[in-house]
Amino acid sequence: MLLIKNGRVLDPATKTDASLDILLDGEKIKEVAPAGKFSSSQDVQVFDAAGLIVAPGFIDLHAHLREPGQESSETIETGTRAAARGGFTAVCCMPNTRPVNDNASVTRFILDRAKAGGSARVWPIGAASAASKGESIAEIAAMKQAGVVAVSDDGRPIATAKLARQVMEYCRSLDLPVIEHAEDVSLAANAVMREGVTSARLGLQGMPAAAESVCVARDVQLAQLTGARLHIAHLSAKESLEQVRWAKSRSLRVTCEVTPHHFTLIDEDVQYDSRFKMNPPLAAREDREALLAGLADGAVDAIATDHAPHEPALKDVEFDRAPFGILGFETALSLALEQLVHTSRISLLRMVELFTTGPARVLGIENEKKIAAGHQADLTIFSLDRSWIYNVNDSSSKSRNSPFDGRTFKGAPVATIVAGRIVWKM
Ligand SMILES: [Zn+2]
Numbered sequence: 001m002l003l004i005k006n007g008r009v010l011d012p013a014t015k016t017d018a019s020l021d022i023l024l025d026g027e028k029i030k031e032v033a034p035a036g037k038f039s040s041s042q043d044v045q046v047f048d049a050a051g052l053i054v055a056p057g058f059i060d061l062h063a064h065l066r067e068p069g070q071e072s073s074e075t076i077e078t079g080t081r082a083a084a085r086g087g088f089t090a091v092c093c094m095p096n097t098r099p100v101n102d103n104a105s106v107t108r109f110i111l112d113r114a115k116a117g118g119s120a121r122v123w124p125i126g127a128a129s130a131a132s133k134g135e136s137i138a139e140i141a142a143m144k145q146a147g148v149v150a151v152s153d154d155g156r157p158i159a160t161a162k163l164a165r166q167v168m169e170y171c172r173s174l175d176l177p178v179i180e181h182a183e184d185v186s187l188a189a190n191a192v193m194r195e196g197v198t199s200a201r202l203g204l205q206g207m208p209a210a211a212e213s214v215c216v217a218r219d220v221q222l223a224q225l226t227g228a229r230l231h232i233a234h235l236s237a238k239e240s241l242e243q244v245r246w247a248k249s250r251s252l253r254v255t256c257e258v259t260p261h262h263f264t265l266i267d268e269d270v271q272y273d274s275r276f277k278m279n280p281p282l283a284a285r286e287d288r289e290a291l292l293a294g295l296a297d298g299a300v301d302a303i304a305t306d307h308a309p310h311e312p313a314l315k316d317v318e319f320d321r322a323p324f325g326i327l328g329f330e331t332a333l334s335l336a337l338e339q340l341v342h343t344s345r346i347s348l349l350r351m352v353e354l355f356t357t358g359p360a361r362v363l364g365i366e367n368e369k370k371i372a373a374g375h376q377a378d379l380t381i382f383s384l385d386r387s388w389i390y391n392v393n394d395s396s397s398k399s400r401n402s403p404f405d406g407r408t409f410k411g412a413p414v415a416t417i418v419a420g421r422i423v424w425k426m
Contacts, residue, residue, distance in 0.1 A: 012353035087332075087382055164222050198268050235262075
């Protein structure tokens with residue numbers, strides 16, 4: 001048994017903000033009681049969380065673990081170690097591996113690897129179309145049976161409106177969310193950053209905000225037509241968020257996530273440095289303001305990292321040629337504290353919601369995620385004020401592609417508990 005003592009327990013599911021002790025027995029929470037109630041005995045390991053926040057385990061809806069196929073950039077073992085270090089107890093991994101996770105045998109392979117060497121829970125996302133090529137629908141029912149929690153052709157959009165409609169109709173009957181990487185590829189073709197004054201100044205090919213919002217509009221219409229659960233991945237543009245707001249005002253089952261880099265950085269931060277290259281690209285100042293407003297008022301459902309490791313040989317090349325994507329796990333919480341909480345833009349409880357009950361609701365598992373007797377013992381313990389410097393060379397990831405290398409943070413993950421076990425401790 002493990003006793004988490006003296007922590008400030010924050011649970012958005014039950015609106016709890018209190019000093020409580022949590023007793024874990026095996027994989028489950030045995031009891032939650034006011035601080036000081038449990039007396040420690042020999043068979044109880046004690047974790048003193050005095051001065052720390054104890055939250056439900058963080059869920060990342062969007063990550064790339066690169067296994068199978070690109071193990072030189074990341075593996076399920078190294079990726080989940082980095083996730084645990086960032087406070088995440090569960091990560092949803094995108095299907096754009098090699099081979100693509102478009103059938104039950106790849107799904108089972110990922111789950112087996114996670115069971116054997118994973119530090120966090122791994123919840124695979126299956127491809128929407130075969131090989132994510134956008135031609136025919138993938139074996140979604142078989143993948144659901146094997147354990148996928150959603151479908152997506154992430155890395156690219158579901159290619160056509162016709163196929164997106166078919167996927168949504170199918171997923172509606174299975175009650176699976178469809179996660180869309182919203183991008184009109186004809187508008188985005190050859191672009192390496194957001195179109196605007198900065199792209200013109202740098203002489204780099206830009207994509208307009210509409211490259212994203214046109215696709216969001218298409219999918220919102222199709223969600224209305226089909227009644228499907230639609231989740232917009234890494235939403236970055238003001239106009240896209242307006243589409244999501246419209247959908248929510250109509251009670252459509254449409255949700256969205258925002259990444260820490262999109263609520264922290266803007267296109268003006270881009271230099272000829274591939275660590276600032278990701279897709280969707282860093283957006284305009286007014287987009288960031290709109291995302292911050294949505295994070296505060298509930299239009300945004302979750303913070304997701306889009307952790308996208310690329311080994312140095314691939315990423316350390318000129319901006320035009322570098323692949324899209326940056327690391328995300330280890331800096332997500334600290335960036336959220338820095339940009340959202342320490343600035344008083346949102347409450348601490350709302351931030352915890354964006355990492356826990358928010359993503360759980362997107363996946364339809366919100367009733368399973370709370371700090372209460374009988375529930376899974378997944379907990380994220382963090383500090384609000386611990387000062388630290390992110391040194392990417394110390395990362396648990398196999399890759400080093402982070403624009404936040406060397407940044408000083410206030411507040412950090414301190415321990416991560418999965419199924420009653422401390423999988424990472426500062
Ligand atoms: Zn994507």
